[in-house]
Amino acid sequence: MPVNFYKNTQVYPEWSELSHYGINHLKVGDIVKLHYHDANEYWIIISGRGTCTTEGDTYEIGPGDMVLTKRGDEHSLIVTEEMVAVYIYGIMPEGGRVGYLFKGVDDV
Secondary structure: OOOOOOOOOOOOOOOOOOOEEEEEEEOOOOEEEEEEOOOOEEEEEEEEEEEEEEOOEEEEEOOOOEEEEOOOOOEEEEEEEEEEEEEEEOOOOOOOOOOOEOOOOOOO
């Protein structure tokens, strides 16, 4: 199964290095609060601009940029220009959780 349609349940071939993906459409002023994931996460910015924080550093990001965040590292985003971004989760460890996790709340 080399093709995975976004609107269907996300089921990946055994050989895949992905465990989840999606497309975010964000408006100016949207804030993605500081959070982490149980898998590595990759953002690819298609359009728009924003300020992201990851691994304690802050970056201005825009079209064509990729943000790489390691499993367990906190990251956030403030949107400064309407944005479309693709996000991809890497390999999910056994028992891993999809979605935003928060230090002090969701720590394992």
